[in-house]
Amino acid sequence: MRLVNETQARTCVTLENAIEAVAAAFRDVAEGSARNLPVVRERLASGLGTFGVKSGEIDRFALVGLKAGGYWPGNAAKSDLTNHQSTTLLFDAASGKALACVEANWLTEARTAAAGAVAIRALSRPNSTDLGILGTGMQARSQIEAAMTVRNIKKVRIWGPEDRQANALAEVLSEAHPQIEIIVAEREDTVRSSDILITVTPSQAELFPEDWSPAGQHINAMGADTAGKQELPVSLLARSRLFYDDLVQSATLGEFQRIDLKSGTASSLLDVLAGKAVGRESEDERTIFDSTGIAVQDLAVAQLALSETV
Incomplete structure (x- = not known):
C-alpha cells in the first residue's frame, strides 16, 4: 500500500x-x-x-x-x-x-473549495465580478481563490467576526492577487454588494436578514455540516432556487435542515452538471447551493x- x-x-x-x-x-x-x-x-x-x-x-x-x-x-x-x-x-x-x-x-480544503467553484460556474451569472465572503477561517482563502478561477472577479469583500483575522486574510490575498481589489467590509455591505456570496462559518444562527440579499445573487452556503448549524435565513431559502450535493445530508446536516424539501423546491447540482436538471433560469433569480461534502x-x-x- x-x-x-x-x-x-x-x-x-x-x-x-x-x-x-x-x-x-x-x-x-x-x-x-x-x-x-x-x-x-x-x-x-x-x-x-x-x-x-x-x-x-x-x-x-x-x-x-x-x-x-x-x-x-x-x-x-x-x-x-x-x-x-x-x-x-x-x-x-x-x-x-x-x-x-x-x-x-x-x-479536504481543496475539494470543498472546488465544490464551491463548480457551483459558482454552473449557477452564478456569468458576468459576476463582485465576490463577498462571510467567514475568515482556514477555508476562506481557498474558497475565494477557487471562485477566482471560474469567474472574472474584480472585487472581494471580506467580513469576519474578528478584525485581525479579516485584515490578515485581506493582506495575504492582496499580495497574491494585486490585480483584484480586496477589502475588509461591514457585514451588510458584503452581503448587499456581492454578485456571489460565500458563507463559511460555524454559525448556529442566521448571519443576516433576508432583505440584504439582492435579486440575482448566487450564494454558496458552505458552513453547515452538522445538525444545529445555520448560516442563512429560512425566509431567504423560501424565496430562492435551491441546489444541493446530497439531499439527505442537506436535510439533516446542512443548510436545509429547517425546511421541507419534499415539495421539490430543491434540485441536485450534480444533475445540473449532467444535464438532467435546470440551473439558473434568469438574471434576477437568486440561487443557493448548500454544500455538505460527499465522499x-x-x-x-x-x-x-x-x-x-x-
Whole structure:
C-alpha cells in the first residue's frame, strides 16, 4: 500500500485540477457510475472533537474508499496540528486490496473549495465580478481563490467576526492577487454588494436578514455540516432556487435542515452538471447551493494525488 503524505498531496493537487476532478465525480454520481455510501458523523463523548467517515465508490477508477477524520477545535491553540484532521483510504473495487493511504487535510480544503467553484460556474451569472465572503477561517482563502478561477472577479469583500483575522486574510490575498481589489467590509455591505456570496462559518444562527440579499445573487452556503448549524435565513431559502450535493445530508446536516424539501423546491447540482436538471433560469433569480461534502469528492482528489505521485 502506498502512502501519499500531506506535502505530496499539496504539491500535486491544485485548486484548478481539483475543480475539474470534483466536477467529473459529481457528473459520475448523477449518471450512476459513482455512489456515496452512508455517512457517520458524531461528536465525541470527550467533547474534544467531531469524528466522521464518508465512503463511496467511483467506477471510472475502479476504486472504493473512505475518508475518516473531523474537527478538533482545540488543536491549533495547543499544538502544531490544524483543527481539521482527515485521512483517505483507497481500495481496489474488484478485490478489496488496500491501494493507498492519503493524508487529506489539504485535500479536504481543496475539494470543498472546488465544490464551491463548480457551483459558482454552473449557477452564478456569468458576468459576476463582485465576490463577498462571510467567514475568515482556514477555508476562506481557498474558497475565494477557487471562485477566482471560474469567474472574472474584480472585487472581494471580506467580513469576519474578528478584525485581525479579516485584515490578515485581506493582506495575504492582496499580495497574491494585486490585480483584484480586496477589502475588509461591514457585514451588510458584503452581503448587499456581492454578485456571489460565500458563507463559511460555524454559525448556529442566521448571519443576516433576508432583505440584504439582492435579486440575482448566487450564494454558496458552505458552513453547515452538522445538525444545529445555520448560516442563512429560512425566509431567504423560501424565496430562492435551491441546489444541493446530497439531499439527505442537506436535510439533516446542512443548510436545509429547517425546511421541507419534499415539495421539490430543491434540485441536485450534480444533475445540473449532467444535464438532467435546470440551473439558473434568469438574471434576477437568486440561487443557493448548500454544500455538505460527499465522499466522491474525497475519493476523486485522493485518486488525483495518487496518480500524480506515481
